[in-house]
Amino acid sequence: MTVLLIILVVVAIAVVIIFNNLVQYKNEFQNAFAQIDVQLHRRHDLVPNLVATAQAYLDHENTTLKAVIAARNQAVSALQALHQGNIDATKLAQLAASEGALSSALGALQISVEDYPDLKADSTMANLSEELTSTENRIAFARQAYNDAVMQYNSFKQSFPPVLVAKMTGHGIDAPLLQLEDPQVQRQAPKVSFN
Amino acid sequence: MHNFFKHQRQARRKTWLLVTLFVLAVTLLIALAHWPILWLMRVLDSDLYILFNYGLQPLGEGSRIHLGVTFTIGTIIMSAVLYKYLQLRRGGHVIAQQLGGEQVQSNCYDPLHRLLLNVVEEVAIAARMPVPGVYVLKNQPSINAFAAGYHRQDSVIAVTQGALRLLSREQLQAVVAHEFSHIRHGDVRLNVRMTALLFGITFIGQAGENLIHGAMYASRGQNQRGDGAGLPAIVGLILTLFGWLGTQLGDAIKALVCRQREYLADAGAAELTRAPYDLAQALLVIAESPRKNTLRQSNAHLYSHLFFSDALSPWLSWLSTHPPLSKRIRALDPSWDGMLTERPRGHAHATVHGAMMAAHEQSLLQVARHQRNSENQIKLEGIDANLGYLAHEPVDAQWLVMMLCLHQDWQQRQTQLRQIVALPYVDAFKFDQAEASLAGLGMSKKLMLLEVAIGALRCLPLHGQREFLAKLKNIVVVDGSLDLNAWSFYELSVHALSGANSGTIGQFNRKIIAKACEQLLNALASFGHSDEQQQATALNAASEALQLPMRYYGDAQCQVTRLQRALSIVKTLPQAKKQVLIQACQLCISHDGEINEAEQVILYTLAACLNVDSEVVSRLPG
Numbered sequence: 001m002t003v004l005l006i007i008l009v010v011v012a013i014a015v016v017i018i019f020n021n022l023v024q025y026k027n028e029f030q031n032a033f034a035q036i037d038v039q040l041h042r043r044h045d046l047v048p049n050l051v052a053t054a055q056a057y058l059d060h061e062n063t064t065l066k067a068v069i070a071a072r073n074q075a076v077s078a079l080q081a082l083h084q085g086n087i088d089a090t091k092l093a094q095l096a097a098s099e100g101a102l103s104s105a106l107g108a109l110q111i112s113v114e115d116y117p118d119l120k121a122d123s124t125m126a127n128l129s130e131e132l133t134s135t136e137n138r139i140a141f142a143r144q145a146y147n148d149a150v151m152q153y154n155s156f157k158q159s160f161p162p163v164l165v166a167k168m169t170g171h172g173i174d175a176p177l178l179q180l181e182d183p184q185v186q187r188q189a190p191k192v193s194f195n
Numbered sequence: 196m197h198n199f200f201k202h203q204r205q206a207r208r209k210t211w212l213l214v215t216l217f218v219l220a221v222t223l224l225i226a227l228a229h230w231p232i233l234w235l236m237r238v239l240d241s242d243l244y245i246l247f248n249y250g251l252q253p254l255g256e257g258s259r260i261h262l263g264v265t266f267t268i269g270t271i272i273m274s275a276v277l278y279k280y281l282q283l284r285r286g287g288h289v290i291a292q293q294l295g296g297e298q299v300q301s302n303c304y305d306p307l308h309r310l311l312l313n314v315v316e317e318v319a320i321a322a323r324m325p326v327p328g329v330y331v332l333k334n335q336p337s338i339n340a341f342a343a344g345y346h347r348q349d350s351v352i353a354v355t356q357g358a359l360r361l362l363s364r365e366q367l368q369a370v371v372a373h374e375f376s377h378i379r380h381g382d383v384r385l386n387v388r389m390t391a392l393l394f395g396i397t398f399i400g401q402a403g404e405n406l407i408h409g410a411m412y413a414s415r416g417q418n419q420r421g422d423g424a425g426l427p428a429i430v431g432l433i434l435t436l437f438g439w440l441g442t443q444l445g446d447a448i449k450a451l452v453c454r455q456r457e458y459l460a461d462a463g464a465a466e467l468t469r470a471p472y473d474l475a476q477a478l479l480v481i482a483e484s485p486r487k488n489t490l491r492q493s494n495a496h497l498y499s500h501l502f503f504s505d506a507l508s509p510w511l512s513w514l515s516t517h518p519p520l521s522k523r524i525r526a527l528d529p530s531w532d533g534m535l536t537e538r539p540r541g542h543a544h545a546t547v548h549g550a551m552m553a554a555h556e557q558s559l560l561q562v563a564r565h566q567r568n569s570e571n572q573i574k575l576e577g578i579d580a581n582l583g584y585l586a587h588e589p590v591d592a593q594w595l596v597m598m599l600c601l602h603q604d605w606q607q608r609q610t611q612l613r614q615i616v617a618l619p620y621v622d623a624f625k626f627d628q629a630e631a632s633l634a635g636l637g638m639s640k641k642l643m644l645l646e647v648a649i650g651a652l653r654c655l656p657l658h659g660q661r662e663f664l665a666k667l668k669n670i671v672v673v674d675g676s677l678d679l680n681a682w683s684f685y686e687l688s689v690h691a692l693s694g695a696n697s698g699t700i701g702q703f704n705r706k707i708i709a710k711a712c713e714q715l716l717n718a719l720a721s722f723g724h725s726d727e728q729q730q731a732t733a734l735n736a737a738s739e740a741l742q743l744p745m746r747y748y749g750d751a752q753c754q755v756t757r758l759q760r761a762l763s764i765v766k767t768l769p770q771a772k773k774q775v776l777i778q779a780c781q782l783c784i785s786h787d788g789e790i791n792e793a794e795q796v797i798l799y800t801l802a803a804c805l806n807v808d809s810e811v812v813s814r815l816p817g
Binding site for chain 1: 306309310314316317318320321323364368469776
């Protein structure tokens with residue numbers, strides 16, 4: 001009888017510890033997501049300044065600038081959509097897609113800036129470029145931290161004793177990793193044509 | 196975060212190794228010190244009993260002199276250790292200042308410093324750590340960096356001017372990440388302890404080196420007074436020779452304890468940035484730089500183990516505090532062929548940063564104006580850019596905080612505004628702008644602004660901060676009355692600026708404490724509920740939670756003054772009691788199931804001033 005009681009108590013303690021760990025890891029990755037959010041906002045705020053500065057020099061390349069603005073607006077609305085309700089995989093995929101589009105549009109803009117020595121030498125532009133580089137790095141690092149936290153949560157949840165407890169206590173679904181929108185496109189080498 | 200505890204355990208084991216080695220070194224020094232003293236006794240033919248055995252019982256002819264010498268030297272070493280430990284405990288900024296570092300302010304215009312700040316903030320995100328203070332060692336052309344601190348919160352990271360100029364952005368990031376992992380692994384605390392312990396056996400030699408260094412610079416600076424430099428140099432030389440053995444032992448201990456930690460920090464940096472190649476490149480730049488990578492600073496020897504790479508070149512390779520560069524590069528980049536090519540001196544920042552440097556050199560003012568116009572660096576979420584700019588400027592932040600403390604009542608507001616405009620450092624144009632944009636801000640945005648402004652205010656000199664607080668106190672209280680929001684901003688700034696060391700004596704009288712709690716909760720209840728019945732029940736709930744009988748005052752006047760008085764008493768309570776009190780406050784607030792803005796503001800202020808975490812705090816209205 002006493003043996004049974006002792007076993008019960010030990011199991012109960014183990015369940016409590018596992019549950020607390022699950023909660024802690026979940027909070028950690030949610031906090032890490034908030035960090036990405038802050039940095040994405042930072043980038044969205046930076047884009048109008050960048051476009052305003054570049055406009056003075058490259059009026060006739062308006063398509064590039066328009067593409068940047070459009071991608072930015074889409075990214076802003078995707079981020080807003082994510083704020084309504086929980087973090088789920090489809091909304092994350094949408095956000096990742098629109099942020100990826102913004103990244104490539106900004107990349108195109110930076111390439112066209114290379115062709116204008118005046119613009120490149122402009123101190124405001126140099127400053128904005130530095131801020132943009134910094135923001136891109138911050139986003140990348142925040143995403144890395146988020147993915148690390150998610151991995152920690154998921155692998156704890158799937159390992160042996162916790163796997164028994166996780167489903168019962170509302171930790172059934174794996175947390176989604178934040179991936180690049182279309183890995184095929186990203187990994188392709190840029191096409192070069194000579195004509 | 197996984198390996199954090201493992202690293203801490205390792206650091207602790209290293210501490211034991213350090214202590215053992217230190218005890219051995221001290222024993223050796225004391226044993227060797229007997230020779231010259233006994234020889235001196237024989238030469239002078241006198242008993243040094245008075246000198247060394249003062250106050251000790253005579254133990255017999257042989258042992259008493261040994262005991263006396265041991266005791267005397269031990270006391271000297273211990274007091275030196277204690278002195279250094281207490282000095283370094285205060286935080287990383289002490290070491291950074293001793294090594295000639297200058298703090299990089301958050302509102303700096305120098306493009307390279309801006310870049311450094313950005314890089315540090317980026318890596319802080321990757322490491323999920325608070326942003327440390329950033330210092331630059333100006334006048335140091337070598338490539339080096341270090342991290343210092345005792346706690347995580349007071350850590351700093353310093354980088355030499357040479358590293359800023361010669362490393363590319365990615366390489367700088369890798370170096371900063373290396374320093375971050377020193378903080379993460381608990382190495383900085385180990386280093387503080389080691390510095391303090393070793394100071395006990397090296398301080399004589401260190402003093403000699405400082406004298407020689409000072410004499411060298413004095414003679415270089417003022418040649419016409421050549422006779423002044425000779426004496427300190429000779430005294431310095433004697434001291435250096437006298438402390439030579441201690442210095443060598445200190446170096447050997449540093450080498451034994453620290454060298455492996457560098458590999459660990461390199462690996463940690465690679466984990467943070469996921470770019471081991473960049474760190475390898477940074478090390479390669481150091482290895483290939485045409486001049487020696489030594490640091491020209493008199494205190495560099497004492498802190499040589501803190502640095503990113505060897506700060507001094509020791510006379511024996513096994514005494515060096517860092518592993519050889521080629522081994523570190525090989526560990527990070529196994530495909531490296533081991534070839535070193537001499538590179539020309541010059542800037543690494545070729546394209547964008549080159550343009551930045553050029554623009555900077557053209558016209559500093561212009562850059563400043565552009566930065567101000569572009570508003571990108573100091574943009575705060577949802578806050579007018581002008582306000583964000585003001586909050587980052589130490590001088591403007593002063594009156595911005597005063598503006599935050601404006602009262603609701605129109606008459607009192609006008610009195611306050613007149614007082615603020617009369618201050619010598621207020622620009623009338625900016626003032627009008629700020630007033631207009633502040634009017635549209637919600638409470639949580641204002642609190643955010645206050646946090647930023649306080650960061651800037653910390654850059655003021657200490658007496659400036661005191662003057663500011665005195666002025667703020669004058670402005671906050673109008674005709675003897677106080678507004679709730681104004682009270683909140685005032686208490687928050689006083690708490691942040693004067694900090695924990697305000698030196699108040701704890702209140703032990705139970706009656707006074709109970710009275711203060713009663714006043715506090717009464718104020719809370721009357722702000723939170725319009726109906727008197729509800730106020731009384733809310734107060735009752737809190738009083739049951741605290742198990743203190745409380746009287747209900749009814750909706751009396753001067754609630755805010757009452758709050759202020761009560762807070763100053765409650766502040767001196769022990770931490771556990773504060774926690775209980777905040778919980779009671781939460782109970783009182785959430786009694787009727789809804790939390791209004793006034794309640795949240797009070798609770799936020801209380802929790803911040805008492806250093807207690809509270810969950811309601813994070814849900815302020817926009």
